[in-house]
Amino acid sequence: MNAGTGKTALITGASSGIGQELAKLFAQDGYNLVLVGRSDDKLDRLGDVFKNNYGTQEITVIGKDLSEEDAAQDVYNQVKAKDITVDVLVNDAGVGLYGLFATDTDWEREKAMIHLNVLALTQMTKLFLYDMLSRNEGKILNLASLLSITPTPLMAVYAGTKAYVYNFTQSLVNELKDTNVTVTALLPNATDTDFFHKAGAENTKVTDEVQDPVMVAKDGYNALMAGKPKVIPGGFKNKSYEVMSYVAPQEALSALMRDKMSQKPDPNEEEHSNGLAWGIGIGIAVVAGIALGYAYMNTNDFTRARYRYKAKSLGDTISDALSSVVDNVVDSVVSAYNTTKDKASDLTHKADVVKEEVMEEEVVS
Template identity: 80%
Template sequence: MNTETGKTALITGASSGIGQELAKLFAQDGYNLVLVARSDDKLDRLGEVFKSNYGTQQVTVIGKDLSTEDAAQDVYNQVKAKGITVDVLVNDAGVGLYGLFATDTDWEREKAMIHLNVLTLTQMTKLFLYDMLSRNEGKILNLASLLSIAPSPLMAVYAGTKAYVYNFTQSLINELKDTNVTITALLPNATDTDFFNKAGAENTKVTDEVQDPVMVAQAGYDALMAGKHKIVPGGFKNKSYEILSYVAPQEAVASMMRNKMEQKPDPVAEKDDSSIAWEIGIGIAVVAGIALGLAYAKSDAIDRAKYRYKAKSLADTLSDTLSSVADNVVSSVLDTYKTTKAKARELTNRAEEEVEEVEAIA
């Protein structure tokens, strides 16, 4: 489309996965590119593809291990030395590590992960954000994760780093609200990249439901360009996980995430009971949340206070129900299924009544 000819986007982690797909989108829109990753060769080849396919005018390649001390400062210095103005910063580079924190994982790898996922991202943001504010123009996209809003046993340190990224981003959004600089958090679910292989989690259950990196990148790109605060790609299912992480007890969410991160069972084994129960619980959260959300949206300013109270009450009821599911699923999944299904009907009926009440008033 070449809508942004002359502007420059800097993308870390650009050699593969979501970062590569984002770089492609910027190239298609006419941006010049600064591509940062460990592999110079991969980035050089990628740059040639962009020049050939999209007519990209300028591709600058910086081979750098961003998990090392002051890596961000070195990248910034190289960019400034070349006289490049970065209009868009994409902090995509990140790694994970799988295993029990106390006994399975290696501290040196965890330390490097914290440096890359947290320290480098923070320093890159600080350096380039200062320049953006001096021009009062710019955009930043930070790669968080759905795990940034949910505890994740077996990937505890990774989830902790992404929680930092999400909280950091949302805090900056408030600080930047009176400027023309925007910052967006991208919260994808498990995505079909080399991430799980590098993390040692290639045989976990969650890899059976990975998303297309092309879809994730497009959702993140669109949200960035629109100046949105955050985006959860993947539609209804991933929104349901987001709702669940807000309304369910954290112990229950941790239990669900532990199940998803465990090793795959025997292919002939039946679907495990906790998975069935949690899918029902997710359904409750989505139906109840969406129905009350519709009611809230249709009400006037006076009635909205009433719906905020009802939403709180519904969330408390849902939280109790999900706790019950988590406590009873192992010992009696059939009883849990029936109880939860009945509660789902009850909550759905209540939510539908709220919508009908508002529609009747309207």
């Protein structure tokens, strides 16, 4: 029997990208589904695929543009009218917009984006969270972004909406800590979906390092089921952005992200540009480390204790990112130690033999 049999997951933005991959994972685990999106036809076809491939028992499709006023309330009302209990809420729906805020972007599109990314997500969470708390059971996954923890020129409003989502989610984590309801923030890097095309950012440098939405969804799904407060899919490179966001000057981070969000250069310039971006990143980390060390050595005992606490928290944050590296280093060190120890023992034995021979010759002489 699948783990989710008899339970229902509601996924917004389920017709494509990360939302579709998340819906597939719920279907594979035997969940009934409520699929919310702007295209009824896409969602109907997706529902047929889930029924045929995974034997999903109940699939409810709600065609709704969540950027419209009170759209979240209407979705909730439809769910209640059908007497559906939502055990898991996935707030995946979201859009972006690329360009200089002052001169390039359109206010009406920005207003709709804020409504979708912030207001609809908040209202959906409020409505369904209340019911979850009344049962003292439930899970919520909110799609944030790595951009939620860094300033991002050329996508300033989008990054601001995701910063809200991340902060909002982490605040709820604390409010819900004594309940059986959990909320998780998913912070993916650039992902291979239609997002950049819709945002008008399809020719930006960051699109050269997009990640697989299947991987992103799987990491988010596993973190949600485990009740983790957040997850950054991918490897060490992605997690390094979080580390830099804690210690680096905001001006330096802005410069780094401005470079990543800029238009792709000519092929002859691209290699130098990528190297420069990572050079800036590494330089930020080094300079920030030196600055923190200097500040620590030149402060009072109370402030030092605060630095130690923050350093421990930072260590906990990056421990997952470094674990595999540390394991490899430790294995190498242990192997080298054992090899060196064996060689040293062998040399010691040979030295003892030589010493005995010399002593015997001295006695004879």
